[in-house]
Amino acid sequence: MGRRRNRRKLIKNVRLTGIADKGKAVGRDEEGMVIFVEDGVPGDLMDVMTLRKKKGVWQARPETLIEKSPDRTEPFCQHFSNCGGCKWQHLNYESQIKHKHQVTIDAFQRIAKVDIGEVLPILGCEITKFYRNKMVFSFCSKQWIDQEVIDSGVEIDFKPGLGFYRAGAFDKVVDIQECFLQDSVNDKIRNWLRDYAYKNELTFHDPRKHEGMMRNLFLRCNRKGEWMVNIYFHKMEEEVIFPLMKEMQATFLEITSLWYTINPKMNDSTHDLEPIHFGGEKFLLESLDHVQFKISPKSFFQTNTYQAEKLYQIISAFANLEGHENVYDLYTGLGSIALYLANNCKQVVGIEEIEEAIQDAKVNQELNKITNASFYAGDVKDILTPTFAERHGKPDLLITDPPRAGMHEEVVRMLLELESPKIVYISCNPSTQARDIAILKEKYEVLKIQPVDMFPHTHHIENVALLALRNE
């Protein structure tokens, strides 16, 4: 028997009532079946068109907006309808953080069925635009053009683009002219580079044919207004790369650290590529409260510097160190949390898989004259063993800050074995955090959680949980 096709159907008069895990609005049809609606806002009344049914839930898009939610607001960016960057611009900021707060609680209580002690109010951002310190844009041989524009009959110049891949279209980018996520210097550099590439007839990457010289533009800035730029090219062609880099260096005094990288691979992932230094410093300097950081192109650094400071203050308050503690910092990046806490404990040990980040952690340790920290490169799963714990002493406090996927189950099991009296678990994905904590609850209770908004106008949430070993 062939597969039954999901035929589209119009569902009328759906009242959206909340937000689901990945930021979609949720409503129900007349029979009570759940519908996830892309681009909806809780409070809207709308007719929706179903796209597919997944695990018994309709996925749908708005067809007619009958009644606007009072929480709706006018998006501020010209690229809003196409760019996947800040998809919550049509939801006012107060409602954004209210829903993030609720999604976090739901992940713990309804989905993972974990009891939480105290839920502190979500910490919103004072700065809700231009808050990112890092952006990566893609060059593409084709630009996304709206169907409406094509249908209107106006003459279209089908030029290549530099921006973000359109969701669902792997071979077309939304050409970004103005971006509200990072200081406006990012617009100047990006728009200059696109013009330079047009003028010099440089080819933009074509992901279908896997050809085209220009691939990605990486931009990082600090709060002093210094910029690190790394341009990704498909292959080494000195006669193309060097004049471009020289002209960029001469044009932008803001660029204090200039790099390029050759990426001959089919994909854009960068962890296995080696950036080549072209000019200026090899790092950017940034500080979070009392700690200074040298950040190199491949290091992970919290992307919202202002809110990272607040996040670290919360971690420090949850840690409540007295000076005698042995601290482990798992997924330490360039050692930022470890170094932030080092002055308040006896010793701190950081583990991180990216070798360059660990080199940075050691440089940063020296820069801050910290003598009680040590750092290890490798997968936490392989490094954090009983032998490691014997060598470094059992932790009195364990900090863990894994990527979105959460911790490997073996790492969670190791945490249960280590029995650190306290765990501070930081996560950018409350669902995987709650999943891991559902295993940890065998020995731990959640004393409190503090959601933090690091990414306004997106559905992303950061959450800090304080766990205590139960006395049994």
Ligand SMILES: C[S@@+](CC[C@H](N)C(=O)[O-])C[C@H]1O[C@@H](n2cnc3c(N)ncnc32)[C@H](O)[C@@H]1O
């Ligand atoms: C969310 S970041 C946290 C970084 C750091 N704690 C901070 O606040 O800047 C997660 C880090 O985990 C690292 N990572 C990812 N998977 C890992 C693994 N299996 N073992 C060790 N480190 C890993 C990433 O390279 C990244 O630096």
